[in-house]
Structure formats: C-alpha cells, structure tokens
Amino acid sequence: MAPEGGKKGSANQKQPHSNKTEARTLKRKREQDDVAKLKQAIDELDVKSPDIKNFTDLPLCSLTAKGLRASHFETLTDVQRVAIPLALKGKDILGAAKTGSGKTLAFLVPVLEKLYRAQWTELDGLGALIISPTRELAVQIFEVLRKIGRNHTFSAGLVIGGKSLKEEAERLGRMNILVCTPGRMLQHLDQTAGFDVDNLQMLVLDEADRIMDLGFQSAVDALIEHLPKDRQTMLFSATQSKRVSDLARLSLKDPEYVSVHEEATSATPVTLQQHYIVMPLAEKLDTLWGFLRSNLKSKIIVFFSSGKQVRFAYEAFKRMQPGISLLHLHGRQKQIARLEVTSRFTAAKYVCLFATDVVARGVDFPSVDWVIQADCPEDADTYIHRVGRTARYESKGRAVLFLEPSEEAGFLKRLEHKKVPIQKVHVKDKKKTSITDQLQSLCFQSPDLKYLGQKAFISYTRSIHLQKDKSVFKFQKLDLDAYAASMGLPGTPQIKFKKGEDIKKLKNAPRHGFSSGSEVEDDEDRKSKKEVVRTKYDKMTERQNQDVLSSHYRKLLGDDEDAAEGDDDDEADFLSVKRVLGDDDLDQAAEEGEAGSSTQPKVIQLGKSELIIDSNRREKLLKSKKKLLKYMDKPTKMVFDDDGVAHPIYMLQDEEDFALEGPASKLREQFVEVEANKVREADVEDKEIVKARRKEKKDRAKARERGEELAALGPQLDVDSDVEMEDPLALLRSLPTPGGDYNQSDDDDRDNNDEPPKKRAKKWFEDDSEDERQKEKESKKRKTGKKVIEMDHEPDNLQDLEALAAGLLED
Numbered sequence: 082m083a084p085e086g087g088k089k090g091s092a093n094q095k096q097p098h099s100n101k102t103e104a105r106t107l108k109r110k111r112e113q114d115d116v117a118k119l120k121q122a123i124d125e126l127d128v129k130s131p132d133i134k135n136f137t138d139l140p141l142c143s144l145t146a147k148g149l150r151a152s153h154f155e156t157l158t159d160v161q162r163v164a165i166p167l168a169l170k171g172k173d174i175l176g177a178a179k180t181g182s183g184k185t186l187a188f189l190v191p192v193l194e195k196l197y198r199a200q201w202t203e204l205d206g207l208g209a210l211i212i213s214p215t216r217e218l219a220v221q222i223f224e225v226l227r228k229i230g231r232n233h234t235f236s237a238g239l240v241i242g243g244k245s246l247k248e249e250a251e252r253l254g255r256m257n258i259l260v261c262t263p264g265r266m267l268q269h270l271d272q273t274a275g276f277d278v279d280n281l282q283m284l285v286l287d288e289a290d291r292i293m294d295l296g297f298q299s300a301v302d303a304l305i306e307h308l309p310k311d312r313q314t315m316l317f318s319a320t321q322s323k324r325v326s327d328l329a330r331l332s333l334k335d336p337e338y339v340s341v342h343e344e345a346t347s348a349t350p351v352t353l354q355q356h357y358i359v360m361p362l363a364e365k366l367d368t369l370w371g372f373l374r375s376n377l378k379s380k381i382i383v384f385f386s387s388g389k390q391v392r393f394a395y396e397a398f399k400r401m402q403p404g405i406s407l408l409h410l411h412g413r414q415k416q417i418a419r420l421e422v423t424s425r426f427t428a429a430k431y432v433c434l435f436a437t438d439v440v441a442r443g444v445d446f447p448s449v450d451w452v453i454q455a456d457c458p459e460d461a462d463t464y465i466h467r468v469g470r471t472a473r474y475e476s477k478g479r480a481v482l483f484l485e486p487s488e489e490a491g492f493l494k495r496l497e498h499k500k501v502p503i504q505k506v507h508v509k510d511k512k513k514t515s516i517t518d519q520l521q522s523l524c525f526q527s528p529d530l531k532y533l534g535q536k537a538f539i540s541y542t543r544s545i546h547l548q549k550d551k552s553v554f555k556f557q558k559l560d561l562d563a564y565a566a567s568m569g570l571p572g573t574p575q576i577k578f579k580k581g582e583d584i585k586k587l588k589n590a591p592r593h594g595f596s597s598g599s600e601v602e603d604d605e606d607r608k609s610k611k612e613v614v615r616t617k618y619d620k621m622t623e624r625q626n627q628d629v630l631s632s633h634y635r636k637l638l639g640d641d642e643d644a645a646e647g648d649d650d651d652e653a654d655f656l657s658v659k660r661v662l663g664d665d666d667l668d669q670a671a672e673e674g675e676a677g678s679s680t681q682p683k684v685i686q687l688g689k690s691e692l693i694i695d696s697n698r699r700e701k702l703l704k705s706k707k708k709l710l711k712y713m714d715k716p717t718k719m720v721f722d723d724d725g726v727a728h729p730i731y732m733l734q735d736e737e738d739f740a741l742e743g744p745a746s747k748l749r750e751q752f753v754e755v756e757a758n759k760v761r762e763a764d765v766e767d768k769e770i771v772k773a774r775r776k777e778k779k780d781r782a783k784a785r786e787r788g789e790e791l792a793a794l795g796p797q798l799d800v801d802s803d804v805e806m807e808d809p810l811a812l813l814r815s816l817p818t819p820g821g822d823y824n825q826s827d828d829d830d831r832d833n834n835d836e837p838p839k840k841r842a843k844k845w846f847e848d849d850s851e852d853e854r855q856k857e858k859e860s861k862k863r864k865t866g867k868k869v870i871e872m873d874h875e876p877d878n879l880q881d882l883e884a885l886a887a888g889l890l891e892d
C-alpha cells in the first residue's frame with residue numbers, strides 16, 4: 082500500500098540505509114494516522130446528513146478520491162448517497178435502485194475503502210469477491226474498478242472462464258479483489274488447491290435477484306459454503322426482492338434496505354418513454370423490419386427470447402440489407418466474439434444489436450436510443466432490466482414492446498403492478514410492410530437459413546410453452562402456421578413437448594464444453610459426471626440430435642458460433658423436429674461427412690454452376706455421365722432472333738400477348754403458389770427420407786451396442802480398464818469439463834458437432850484409443866483441417882485487462 086505521500090518520498094534521490102528505514106517508518110506512520118483519521122471520520126459520519134452531496138463529502142482515502150476525480154465522478158447519485166455511507170460503516174446492504182442509477186460505484190467505492198482501511202496487501206490474499214450473473218457485466222464492473230482504483234496497489238482479477246482453469250488458478254492466489262461469474266468461481270473453489278478465501282472481508286452480488294434465482298441456486302449456495310461467515314455482504318439490483326429465504330442463504334446480518342426509488346411513481350427512469358404495439362405473431366418480423374427501416378440513424382437493441390431467434394433474425398435481415406449495421410449477441414457465442422460485439426456496439430453510433438437477455442442486466446452501453454422487445458419478456462422484472470439499457474444516468478431513451486394479442490391484457494397487468502408507465506401505439510398504415518415473400522425466397526434459396534428458421538420457430542414455441550405465467554403466455558392461442566409462414570418456412574415444424582421442464586432452469590442449463598455468460602453447472606451434475614464411467618459407445622449413443630447436421634450448417638454460417646449448436650442437445654431432450662432437412666441438405670451433409678478433413682476441394686464447372694469435389698463419392702460421380710446430369714443446370718428454352726442471337730423465350734414475347742395472360746401481380750402470385758407447392762411436395766419426400774435414415778441410424782446404433790456388450794465379455798475390450806489402471810485420470814479427462822475451457826476444444830468440438838454418427842463414432846474411438854498411430858492421425862487431421870481453439874486466443878482487451886489486473890493501481 083502506498084499512499085500519495087509515500088510515492089513522493091520514494092522518488093527522492095538515494096539515501097543512506099538508515100535514512101531509508103527512517104523514511105519507511107515515517108511512511109507507515111503516516112498511513113496509520115491516515116487510516117485512524119478515516120475510521121474516526123466514519124464513526125462520526127451522520128449517514129442521513131443532507132450535506133452529503135458529492136464524493137468529497139465522504140470520508141474516503143485520497144487514493145480513491147483521486148481515482149473518482151480522474152474518472153469525472155463528482156456528484157453522488159441517490160443510491161450512492163445512501164448506500165456508500167452505510168457501507169463505509171460496515172453494514173450489510175440490500176440495495177435496489179432504478180437501472181442506470183449508478184449502483185456499480187455504490188459497491189466498488191466501499192470495497193476499495195474497506196481494503197485500504199485494513200491495510201490489505203498481496204500477502205493477505207482475497208479480500209473482496211464481486212459476483213455477476215454474466216461475463217459481459219463482470220468485464221464491465223472490472224473496468225470501472227480499474228478506473229476508480231488506479232491509484233491503489235491492490236491486485237484484481239476477472240474469473241469468468243474462457244481460459245484454462247490452470248492458467249486462472251495460477252493467478253488467483255495473488256488477487257485481492259476478484260470479479261467473477263458464479264459457476265467459474267465455484268469451480269476454482271472446488272478444484273484449485275491452495276486457493277484460500279478464509280480472509281474474505283466483503284462479498285458483493287450485483288444483479289442479486291438474478292444470482293439468487295433458480296438457475297444459479299445450487300452454484301451460489303455451494304459457493305457461499307466456502308466463504309467465511311464473518312464478512313460484509315452487499316446485494317444490488319434494479320429489481321430487488323426481499324425474500325427472507327435469500328437473506329438467510331447469504332447469512333446477511335441485520336441488513337440495511339437501501340431502496341431509494343421505492344416511493345417513485347415509476348420503476349423505470351423518468352427520462353424513458355415506453356410504448357407497446359399489439360400485433361399477431363405472424364406480423365412480428367414485418368413490424369421489426371419496418372421499424373428498422375424507419376430508424377436507420379439510431380442505436381438500437383432488439384431483445385429476443387432465445388439465441389436461435391436472434392440468429393435467424395440476424396441472418397435473414399442481414400441478407401435483406403436494412404441499411405443499418407447489424408450485430409448479434411447471445412450466450413452461445415465464443416467469448417472472443419461476444420467481447421468483440423460488445424465493444425463494436427459500444428463504439429458505433431448507428432447500429433442495431435439483436436440480443437438475448439445476456440445483455441439485459443447491468444450492461445452499460447452508451448447512448449442507446451431504442452430498446453425493442455421483439456419477444457415478450459418472461460416477467461416484468463426482465464422487462465425493467467431490458468428497457469434499462471437505454472435512458473441511463475439522466476440521458477433520454479425510448480422503448481417499444483411487441484405484444485401478441487393474447488399477451489396484452491396479462492402482461493400489462495404485470496407492468497402496472499410494478500409501476501411501469503407504458504402507452505399503446507399503432508404502426509402507421511403507410512409504414513406497414515410485409516417481408517414474407519422475401520423471407521420465403523431466402524429460405525428457399527438457402528437451406529442454412531431455413532434450418533435456422535426452423536430452430537428459431539421451435540425455440541420460440543418451446544419458450545412460450547414453458548413460461549410459468551400462463552395468464553400472459555397462452556400457447557394455444559398462437560397461430561403457429563401463420564407464424565411459420567411469416568418466417569418464410571415451407572411448412573410448420575412439428576414439435577412435441579416433454580412435461581416438467583422449467584424455463585429458468587433451461588435458461589441456465591450448462592453447455593457442454595463451453596462456459597457461457599450465465600452458465601452454471603449443477604453441483605450434482607458435476608458430481609455424477611465424475612462418478613459415472615462411460616464407455617466410448619455410451620458417449621456416442623448419448624449424443625442427441627444426430628440427425629441435425631449442425632456442423633454442416635455451422636460451416637455455412639461461418640464459425641463465430643462454434644458452441645451455438647451445443648444447445649441442440651438440450652432442445653432434443655425436450656422436443657424434436659419431425660422434419661429438418663431437405664434432400665439436398667442430406668446429400669450435402671453426407672458428402673461433407675465423407676469429405677472429412679479434405680482441405681482443398683477441387684471445383685469444376687458444370688454449365689453455369691460449379692461442382693465442388695470435396696469427397697471421394699463426388700469424385701466417383703464424375704465417372705458417370707448419367708449421374709453428373711443431376712448437377713447440370715436444367716435446360717432453358719431459347720429462341721433465336723433475326724440476327725441469330727439467342728434469348729430466353731420471355732424476352733421475345735409480345736407485350737400484348739403478355740398482357741393477355743393477365744395482370745403481372747396475379748402471374749406473380751401464381752408463380753409463388755406453384756413454387757410453394759413444389760417446396761411442400763419436396764418437404765413430404767424429405768420427411769420420408771429423414772425417417773428412413775433415422776431408423777437406419779437407430780438400428781446401426783443398436784447393433785453397435787449389442788456388439789459392445791458381447792465384446793465386453795471378451796478379453797480384448799479390457800482396453801478401457803487398462804487405461805484406467807495406467808492412468809486413473811484418463812476416463813475423467815474424456816468427460817466433458819463443466820463450464821468448459823478453451824483448451825478443451827476437442828471436447829467442445831465433439832459435444833457441439835452433430836456430424837453423422839458413423840463419423841462421430843470414429844472420432845470417439847480415436848480420442849479414447851491407446852493406439853498411438855490413430856492418435857497421430859487424429860492430431861494431423863486437427864492440424865490440417867479442423868479448427869482447434871487455442872488457449873492463448875485471448876481477446877486483446879481482456880488480456881489487457883488481465884495484465885493490468887496484476888498491479889491495478891500503478892500510475
């Protein structure tokens with residue numbers, strides 16, 4: 082710890098040894114005097130004094146005061162004015178204040194002050210732990226801490242996953258302040274030897290109601306178990322519940338309720354204008370498109386209920402070029418992509434971000450003009466947090482909620498109950514537009530988009546079906562056929578539901594091999610994973626949704642969402658798509674499976690189109706003229722004019738003849754109808770094919786299982802147990818790691834890769850086998866073809882942050 086005076090002293094020219102010791106003693110004495118004065122001032126502080134208006138009116142050490150000044154924080158906000166004095170006095174705090182009202186400083190300032198007054202050093206270990214529900218929010222808190230704490234000498238770190246556990250573990254022991262997500266922190270507390278939290282002075286839960294929520298329950302409870310009971314605890318949120326059970330779980334001692342806006346007439350900022358539009362589900366995308374086209378010079382966030390909704394809307398709208406930059410963010414993206422999207426959105430002036438609730442809470446994007454809620458939020462609290470991304474700290478903002486007619490009455494009641502003022506508006510007739518035709522043709526042209534659409538449709542219907550609040554979400558009232566058609570889908574995907582799921586649990590369900598922003602791995606899940614030893618066949622057959630060829634689509638869509646398909650698994654648990662792929666898709670996917678790791682596919686020209694030779698099977702095709710015809714363009718009838726130039730027949734049609742055929746709009750409709758019929762017919766055929774292939778796959782898997790059972794009796798399959806004998810961790814290593822790390826990329830790939838089962842079985846074998854030759858082949862394959870996510874692919878800004886964390890407060 083080096084207060085200002087100390088630093089100046091150390092800059093002096095060389096002193097004799099005795100002088101140096103004397104200077105050090107003097108410095109320590111000054112610090113002690115300083116701390117004693119601060120303690121006395123805090124004792125004498127009247128927390129209710131009306132004179133407390135600015136940070137300078139508080140008994141803060143000069144290092145914090147200097148950091149606040151340099152960050153241009155002078156006047157206290159309401160919540161800071163009430164919470165900071167109480168926290169300085171050592172009280173446990175339960176703080177609730179509107180979004181954007183400055184809660185972050187309300188807990189960060191007391192954290193710095195408490196450690197300063199305790200003269201905390203690196204040797205004292207972890208002094209304060211700040212828990213956030215999402216990575217984005219954790220990074221943001223860390224940045225604010227870095228800004229206002231720049232003059233202190235505490236070390237601070239971020240524990241949010243995205244790095245190997247080992248790498249993080251090495252640094253943990255040196256940290257005085259940690260900002261973390263619950264799942265990752267628990268992993269360290271459970272697994273990192275020598276990570277001592279016995280000295281912890283302060284625990285902070287930002288967005289506390291979310292952290293105490295069902296999805297995080299087991300992780301948070303387990304985490305609290307590790308912490309000493311004798312500590313100061315602070316909980317903050319814009320929507321704070323005072324559940325006695327929560328307070329007991331956290332062992333809060335006689336907490337002070339800081340609820341500065343309780344008497345306010347609205348729960349949302351007064352500078353926020355809030356509207357809602359009622360429209361049938363089938364008009365949602367049209368309305369959103371119309372809105373974007375009318376607000377090109379704005380910064381907009383559009384919230385959807387699931388990552389799949391986000392991806393479909395993003396991919397479809399991007400292809401239709403709305404005239405404003407589009408970004409998308411959801412919890413299944415890689416951490417690098419997520420950080421890049423947040424920083425691009427922060428920096429841009431006119432931009433639209435399609436997002437899930439991963440950025441609904443706490444995230445402080447500057448100057449957002451509009452928050453659109455394209456899908457109704459699960460409850461009024463989520464509504465309040467989402468709209469809170471605009472109109473932050475005295476700035477203005479506008480929010481629009483899209484409601485389905487069946488949701489209107491129920492949700493308005495919920496908002497009224499929470500004191501949210503909102504007005505109904507209508508879309509102007511001349512601004513109404515339909516994009517169904519465009520979406521239909523895009524889905525027709527691109528199987529990838531159609532596939533995303535089907536998944537988005539399913540995830541939406543699933544979320545509505547699962548919602549607890551049945552007075553708002555009425556599944557039976559939705560016109561699903563019209564909705565599917567409005568998304569451009571050739572038919573309504575059939576779905577079946579399992580009973581007993583919970584939307585909140587699902588939202589926080591662990592993702593294999595990938596730790597998302599709001600990831601929490603159930604303690605019990607982790608234990609059972611460790612205990613149950615599975616064979617490679619178990620792993621292979623456990624993998625669900627093998628018929629959804631996601632890796633294929635991932636390649637079509639680019640690779641920014643390596644883990645995005647991981648959730649196919651949880652989806653397949655719950656409901657299944659009766660029909661997903663078209664004939665072409667299956668062909669392509671099968672070929673891709675065969676192509677394996679071929680790196681440089683050959684391309685040959687066939688008529689106007691290109692045929693990519695990326696598999697042995699395709700190469701063989703070249704030898705059969707008849708089969709090749711399949712890939713040739715359909716012949717078009719051409720007519721030669723007087724000069725001998727060829728034209729398509731319609732170009733030479735007489736205008737009068739053309740007019741006789743009827744109005745162009747009708748012709749167009751007829752054309753669309755004919756094409757749509759073709760798609761429907763193709764759909765029926767596809768269904769049959771998919772059914773047959775599924776059955777075939779099931780039979781194959783069964784046969785293999787039988788083989789395994791038989792083989793288990795024979796001596797040669799003692800391979801697995803041998804492995805276990807030689808290396809007791811071998812099997813454990815082959816299990817998916819909870820919360821997953823980037824250096825677990827192999828596992829990630831396997832878990833998220835819905836390749837055809839034949840291919841995957843091979844991968845599992847290779848990964849588990851002791852055969853060195855096979856291993857070598859596998860590693861070569863990875864090097865040449867498949868993407869391997871390297872551990873050191875850290876985002877620049879995160880790395881910078883981490884680097885700075887080591888010595889937070891050096892000038």
Ligand SMILES: Nc1ncnc2c1ncn2[C@@H]1O[C@H](COP(=O)(O)OP(=O)(O)OP(=O)(O)O)[C@@H](O)[C@H]1O
Pocket residue numbers: 153154155156157158161178179180181182183184185186318319442443444445469470473474
């Ligand atoms: N005293 C202050 N003076 C000026 N600006 C401030 C002050 N306190 C906070 N701010 C600014 O207000 C904005 C919102 O602050 P913060 O993110 O802490 O809000 P919050 O209450 O945590 O919001 P949410 O409930 O959405 O998490 C930030 O941009 C922050 O820099």
